Amino acid sequence: xxxxxxxxxxxAFGTDAILPPSPVPRGSVVPRLIEAxxxxxxxxxxxxxxxxxxxxxVRRRGRATSGARRLFAAGxxxxxxxxxxxxxxxxxxxxxxxxxxxxxxxxxAILLDEVLILLPFVLAQVAGWWGLYPGERALLARxxxxxxxxxxxxxxxxxxxxxxxxxxxxxxxxxxxxxxxSTSEDPGFQMGMMAAMGALVMVLAPAFVRLSWPTRRLxxxxxxxxxxxxxxxxxxxxxxxxxxETEGAIVNAGVTGALPWYRYVLLTDALIDGLDPHExxxxxxxxxxxxxxxxxxxxxxxxxxxxxxxxxxSDLVYAHVLGGPGGxxxxxxxxxxxxATTLLLGxxxxxxxxxxxxxxxERQADVFGCRAVSCGRVDCPPHPDLYSRPDTPxxxxxxxxxxxxxxxxxxxxxxxxxxxEPTARSWRHGSIARRVEFxxxxxxxxxxxxxxxxxxxxxxxxxxxxxxxxxxxxFWTGAIEHxxx
Ligand SMILES: [Zn+2]
Ligand SMILES: [Zn+2]
Numbered sequence: 001x002x003x004x005x006x007x008x009x010x011x012a013f014g015t016d017a018i019l020p021p022s023p024v025p026r027g028s029v030v031p032r033l034i035e036a037x038x039x040x041x042x043x044x045x046x047x048x049x050x051x052x053x054x055x056x057x058v059r060r061r062g063r064a065t066s067g068a069r070r071l072f073a074a075g076x077x078x079x080x081x082x083x084x085x086x087x088x089x090x091x092x093x094x095x096x097x098x099x100x101x102x103x104x105x106x107x108x109a110i111l112l113d114e115v116l117i118l119l120p121f122v123l124a125q126v127a128g129w130w131g132l133y134p135g136e137r138a139l140l141a142r143x144x145x146x147x148x149x150x151x152x153x154x155x156x157x158x159x160x161x162x163x164x165x166x167x168x169x170x171x172x173x174x175x176x177x178x179x180x181x182s183t184s185e186d187p188g189f190q191m192g193m194m195a196a197m198g199a200l201v202m203v204l205a206p207a208f209v210r211l212s213w214p215t216r217r218l219x220x221x222x223x224x225x226x227x228x229x230x231x232x233x234x235x236x237x238x239x240x241x242x243x244x245e246t247e248g249a250i251v252n253a254g255v256t257g258a259l260p261w262y263r264y265v266l267l268t269d270a271l272i273d274g275l276d277p278h279e280x281x282x283x284x285x286x287x288x289x290x291x292x293x294x295x296x297x298x299x300x301x302x303x304x305x306x307x308x309x310x311x312x313x314s315d316l317v318y319a320h321v322l323g324g325p326g327g328x329x330x331x332x333x334x335x336x337x338x339x340a341t342t343l344l345l346g347x348x349x350x351x352x353x354x355x356x357x358x359x360x361x362e363r364q365a366d367v368f369g370c371r372a373v374s375c376g377r378v379d380c381p382p383h384p385d386l387y388s389r390p391d392t393p394x395x396x397x398x399x400x401x402x403x404x405x406x407x408x409x410x411x412x413x414x415x416x417x418x419x420x421e422p423t424a425r426s427w428r429h430g431s432i433a434r435r436v437e438f439x440x441x442x443x444x445x446x447x448x449x450x451x452x453x454x455x456x457x458x459x460x461x462x463x464x465x466x467x468x469x470x471x472x473x474x475f476w477t478g479a480i481e482h483x484x485x
Contacts, residue, residue, distance in 0.1 A: 029103040039086040047131025050075025054135035160212020215242040255287035279410035289368025305467030308474035314342040374403030398446035
């Protein structure tokens, strides 16, 4: 999931209510346009500078060294930060939304205004990818296709999932304002609508995936039979298994769709080429694990439920730490201060709590991946090939050493083929090295796995109770009033 696009959407549209707009005269449209394009150019040039350094280093050493990879990772992060930071400045420093709405006179346009408001971010992202491309090419064992196709691929991947969802949300907001003008500002109504839209997006997500990524049905054959047998063993229902075509550039897999009757599992072409059938089954098992443990649904609940905690926390911090009045009515200055407080708390909250939750869930899916290829004997080998014949035995038992090894091999191969450092940190997944270390620590210790599962269940229950209590309190104290416009 492209997190930076989510942040950009929040910057562009989530702060509308908090920061009062000041109209932009037509005459200052062109200078501001030039400034916005200068920021886009800066992103592209920074990316190109990093890519040039990376390429020079690879040439000097004759191979992709870990130093070069680290430099590239640092460059990607810098470009990402510059893209988002620059976009924040374009939105709030240049007043970009008002440039579009009052400067270009598009306030009442349907969706066109939203698209133009988001455009600088999209352009900055493309400029960043374009600049980094030579560096990425130098690092990869199998360089990606030509730059234009590469950019199109990246753009489809990044925008395709989130943009249709954002359009549904913004259309729903427009229609709600038109049809229920009196109740559409009510926080309860807003929350209910967000929950309904969130559910709709989750149900439609598989359609967005097919729209935005080139995919084809995994052809009939031994691999498909193997994965279908695995699915049958766990009662995992899906609409289809798809090959996600990346021209060999990305080694990845995913599952989309919270509902059993509309759900795809996706495996990239490079994953199918680069991993052996046992490892592919292990990765497939990881995706089944996300569904079996209902991770998608819990994330949806988490996002909507967090609104209560956030509004409460922002009221408390604003009233007690910053010494502000904390009441619903306030001057423009206090509205801005409270808005900024909410924003900072929101970023900190998601960075911390969502990060922890996501890494726990990834681990839980990893464990499920191991289970999917485990034979149930703590002392294997010999380890039977579970899915080679139609009559897959129903083995339920502890993780087995060979099963864990197959999953770990799959993880390490995915990292190596993607040119990722095993120790590279990942906010959402955790580093490959830590994931491997954890799984290897479970070998021969069924009680350690049980403890882990109990820990995740406790985290979920605790979080759910906290979120529900937060929502209840936020409505009860009226803090939720500060959520809507
Ligand atoms: Zn996962
Ligand atoms: Zn085994």
